[in-house]
Amino acid sequence: MRTRSIDSSDDWTFGKGKANYITGTAAIAQNVKTRLRSFKNDWYLDTENGIDWLELLGNLNTRKRIIRAIERTILLTEGVVSVSKIEILSVNQNRKATFDIDYTDVYGQQTETINL
Numbered sequence: 001m002r003t004r005s006i007d008s009s010d011d012w013t014f015g016k017g018k019a020n021y022i023t024g025t026a027a028i029a030q031n032v033k034t035r036l037r038s039f040k041n042d043w044y045l046d047t048e049n050g051i052d053w054l055e056l057l058g059n060l061n062t063r064k065r066i067i068r069a070i071e072r073t074i075l076l077t078e079g080v081v082s083v084s085k086i087e088i089l090s091v092n093q094n095r096k097a098t099f100d101i102d103y104t105d106v107y108g109q110q111t112e113t114i115n116l
Helices: 024-036 051-056 063-075
Strands: 002-004 021-023 080-091 097-105 108-115
Touching: 021 024, 021 108, 024 063, 024 097, 024 108, 051 063, 063 097, 063 108
Parallel strands: none
Antiparallel strands: 002 021, 080 097, 097 108
């Protein structure tokens, strides 16, 4: 797998030719993060793509549904084999959440801390 890398501001990188692309585990990890940050119905070519964050976060007692949605999205990411742990670390008043996720990709075990 090869994908264009994104910078710390989540913008595509340009100007360095092939050096702007990442492969292997780094590409899979970036795709996992990008897919988790995607909202359902946001892309007109595939309205089922992404997580229905507005529905999940707009209701009470949706913790299990959020974890299932995250797990499903990760498992549907190309290169991911399995998910062994999803833990919600924190949710702050700025409407940001941090998740600790362990998954196995085609290259081996990975641990990601993802801020959404």
